[in-house]
Amino acid sequence: MFLIILLVILAIIGFTIITYNRLISQIEAVRNNQKQIDIQLDRRFKVFESLINVVKKYMDYEQTTLKDVVALRNQAQQAQASGDEKGRIAAENKISDIASHINVVFEQYPDLKANQNVMQLQEEIVSTENKLAYAKQSLNDSIEIYNANKKSFPANIIVGTFHDKLDIDFPYWQLSEQKVAEQESYTVKL
Amino acid sequence: MPGEFDQYHVSIADWRSTLRQNNFRTRIVILMFFLIYCGIGILVDMYMSSMQHPHATLGQLFEALITFQIFPVATIVMLAIAGVSLLVSYSLYDKLMLLGTEYHEITPTTAQNVAEQQLYNVIEEMKIAAGLRYMPRVFIIDADYMNAFASGYSEKSAMVAITRGLMTKLNRDELQAVMAHELSHIRHLDIKLTLTASLLSNLSIMVLDMFFYNMIFSGNRRNSENRSGNILVVVIMILRYLLPIISILLLLYLSRTRELMADAGCVELMRTNQPLATALMKISDDHNQNRDRYSAEYSQTPHENIRREAYIFDPMQAGIESMTSIGDFFSTHPSLEARLAALGIKRKP
Numbered sequence: 116m117f118l119i120i121l122l123v124i125l126a127i128i129g130f131t132i133i134t135y136n137r138l139i140s141q142i143e144a145v146r147n148n149q150k151q152i153d154i155q156l157d158r159r160f161k162v163f164e165s166l167i168n169v170v171k172k173y174m175d176y177e178q179t180t181l182k183d184v185v186a187l188r189n190q191a192q193q194a195q196a197s198g199d200e201k202g203r204i205a206a207e208n209k210i211s212d213i214a215s216h217i218n219v220v221f222e223q224y225p226d227l228k229a230n231q232n233v234m235q236l237q238e239e240i241v242s243t244e245n246k247l248a249y250a251k252q253s254l255n256d257s258i259e260i261y262n263a264n265k266k267s268f269p270a271n272i273i274v275g276t277f278h279d280k281l282d283i284d285f286p287y288w289q290l291s292e293q294k295v296a297e298q299e300s301y302t303v304k305l
Numbered sequence: 306m307p308g309e310f311d312q313y314h315v316s317i318a319d320w321r322s323t324l325r326q327n328n329f330r331t332r333i334v335i336l337m338f339f340l341i342y343c344g345i346g347i348l349v350d351m352y353m354s355s356m357q358h359p360h361a362t363l364g365q366l367f368e369a370l371i372t373f374q375i376f377p378v379a380t381i382v383m384l385a386i387a388g389v390s391l392l393v394s395y396s397l398y399d400k401l402m403l404l405g406t407e408y409h410e411i412t413p414t415t416a417q418n419v420a421e422q423q424l425y426n427v428i429e430e431m432k433i434a435a436g437l438r439y440m441p442r443v444f445i446i447d448a449d450y451m452n453a454f455a456s457g458y459s460e461k462s463a464m465v466a467i468t469r470g471l472m473t474k475l476n477r478d479e480l481q482a483v484m485a486h487e488l489s490h491i492r493h494l495d496i497k498l499t500l501t502a503s504l505l506s507n508l509s510i511m512v513l514d515m516f517f518y519n520m521i522f523s524g525n526r527r528n529s530e531n532r533s534g535n536i537l538v539v540v541i542m543i544l545r546y547l548l549p550i551i552s553i554l555l556l557l558y559l560s561r562t563r564e565l566m567a568d569a570g571c572v573e574l575m576r577t578n579q580p581l582a583t584a585l586m587k588i589s590d591d592h593n594q595n596r597d598r599y600s601a602e603y604s605q606t607p608h609e610n611i612r613r614e615a616y617i618f619d620p621m622q623a624g625i626e627s628m629t630s631i632g633d634f635f636s637t638h639p640s641l642e643a644r645l646a647a648l649g650i651k652r653k654p
Contacts (some may be wrong), residue, residue, distance in 0.1 A: 148436060155433070234419050241477070242426035249434035252576065257436060 134273045138281045141261040145285050148254040152288075155247045156207055160188050162243050163210070166236040184210060214240050251288045258285045315579065316649040323569035323647055327562045331498065334559045338505045341548070342387065345509045346380030347371070348541065349516055353379065355534040363533045387508055391501060395458050407447045408466060421445070424472055427481040428465065431488045434574040441465050441491060445472065448606070450599040451588045454615035455487035456496055463491040474591065475584055482571055482580035486617055489570025495563045496615070502559055506552035517545045560637045565647050578648040588618045589641050 163184050187206045194202035265274050265282065274281045290298065351366045354375050358366070369375045416422040425443055432440055441455070441463035451471040457463030465487045475483065490496065520538060571581045592599060603609050603620050619638040638644075642652065 144436065151433065231419075235422060238419055238423050238426065242423075242430060245426075245430045246433050249430050249574075253434050253436045 130269075131273055134270050135277065135281065138261070138264060138270070138274065141257065141264060142281070142283055144257045145254065145261055148250065148257045151250045152247070152254060155243070155250045156191070159210070159214075159243045159247060160184075162236070162239045163214075166233075166240065169230075169232050169236060184213060187213075211244065214244055255287050258287055261285065310579070310582075310650070312653050313582075313645070314651045314653055315582075316651075319649070320569040320572040324566055324573070327566040327569070330562045331559065331566075334555055334562070335498070335502060337555060338502050338509075338552075341552070342383065342505050342509045343380060345512055345516075345544075345548075346383045347377060348537065348544075349379035349383075349512070350375070350377040352516075352520075352534060352537045352541075355537065359534070361533060363536060366533060383508070383512060387505060390508065391504055394500060394504060395497070408444045409447075411443045411445060420472055423477060424467065424480065424484075427477065428484045428488070431481060431485045431574055434485075435488050435492050437463075437488065437492065439463065441488070443467075445469055448602060450595070450602055450620070451475075451591050452616045452618055452620070453483050453487055454612055454617065455490040456615060457491055458497050459494075460491065465491075470591075471588070475587065478580040479584035479587065482575060482584050483617055485571035485574040486567045486581060489567040489574070490563070490615075492570060493563065493566055495567065499556075499560060499563065503556055506556060510549055510552065513541065513545055513548055517541055557637055561639045564638050565644065568644055568648060572648065578650065582645055582648050582650045585618070585641060585644060592618065592620065 167184065187209050191203045191206035191210075194206060262285075264270055347367065347370055350370050351363065354366055354370065355361065361369075366375075370377045370380075411421050411425050413422075413425055416425055424445070428443055429440060437460050439460045441457065441460075442465075444464060444466040446466055446468045448468045449470040450468055451474055453465065453467040453471055455463065455465045465484065467483070467487075471483065472480065520541065568581060572578050575581070599620065616638075619636060639647070645651070
């Protein structure tokens with residue numbers, strides 16, 4: 116009898132340890148994925164700078180674009196420093212708009228389109244924007260896994276016991292409703 | 306992409322349920338391999354102990370062995386051998402996969418043209434979507450046929466290889482879908498899994514074979530009093546012919562299951578099923594159109610059979626190489642139709 120009780124207690128302790136550790140690693144995965152978005156934003160800025168440096172030789176147009184991107188980048192960084200997430204996202208989204216515009220501009224310059232460097236940079240823009248989107252997707256996926264785990268039974272009992280360490284509310288990455296409405300009615304104007 | 310799906314109903318792929326379902330199947334298969342392996346061990350032990358206890362029934366012997374009243378020496382030795390050989394093959398396997406092909410590695414700094422850079426980029430994008438910690442090494446195989454495979458025992462040692470034919474004939478999205486399929490293999494640890502399963506099955510067949518011959522050549526020890534021993538002889542004779550067939554069927558079933566999981570994993574990463582579907586159709590069509598040429602190319606590459614299971618597309622499905630019966634039970638990959646159906650794309654009646 117004593118042996119059975121001992122075994123049950125050991126099993127419960129073992130389960131608690133495994134669940135605790137799993138939740139901790141899932142929390143850290145979410146945090147890492149949040150930072151991955153920052154990494155990709157930073158990377159995008161660098162790609163843009165080099166792109167504009169190449170393109171500059173071909174057209175004056177890009178001089179102003181360069182200034183725009185730099186200005187937006189500064190805005191984003193200031194917003195980030197002061198903790199203004201919304202302002203930062205707004206600035207980063209404007210950079211995205213410029214990205215799609217640059218690809219349209221390319222079509223009008225046959226010389227430029229054929230330039231090897233530009234082709235490479237064009238590929239880099241596409242890839243950078245994709246990476247940013249996938250980083251957001253990956254963040255949401257890791258939040259999904261963590262939330263599902265946290266709320267499922269019997270893990271939720273353990274979460275209740277170690278409330279401070281294990282119960283963290285991560286919001287999913289999403290657009291505001293107003294933004295969604297805006298984006299839905301958006302069409303490309305050339 | 307209009308046109309390509311003219312003959313198909315396109316709906317969404319339920320990747321979550323495909324993953325769950327096939328994960329369950331995998332567990333069953335691996336459990337079966339493990340049970341078969343231990344079963345053979347117990348069989349050997351039962352035979353050996355029936356020598357010492359000629360009057361015990363099979364049931365008594367079995368009970369004594371699994372409750373450790375008689376120590377199951379053979380089973381424990383066999384498990385130890387399996388453990389050691391798994392460790393050895395894990396450490397050697399990566400080098401095997403590229404054997405015989407002409408290949409070169411791509412890194413961001415060594416990419417020679419936009420296509421190679423694009424390849425590296427799509428893999429990196431999928432790596433981010435999959436949340437992998439390490440970037441797999443990327444290899445290009447200089448061959449015209451369209452194929453790709455992944456290898457590696459962990460995220461750290463992972464690699465993907467892709468033929469030049471595949472890289473040039475697919476568009477960016479399709480290339481990304483193929484790479485997402487390969488990264489899913491890495492993420493699901495499929496290489497480790499299939500190797501473990503095939504090693505267990507080979508070992509159990511080997512043990513059974515050794516035991517079988519041992520029994521034949523030591524026939525004098527058999528006597529009419531040892532009834533349990535005599536029944537075991539019959540069981541082992543039957544198993545010797547049955548087991549290889551069972552294990553091959555199980556291995557192929559496992560492989561098909563993992564392919565479907567990788568397809569579902571690709572949809573999970575890309576959140577769209579169409580690029581993978583068109584890529585699979587293109588690869589299949591391309592193999593059918595160039596059957597003779599590719600057949601020669603595949604057969605000129607040495608050690609092609611090592612990669613057969615790992616490829617995204619099994620060349621034998623296009624009738625390449627000498628295999629004649631391509632029934633569903635005997636293929637490493639599900640048929641194109643079955644894969645498309647699992648992706649939510651069905652041919653119109």
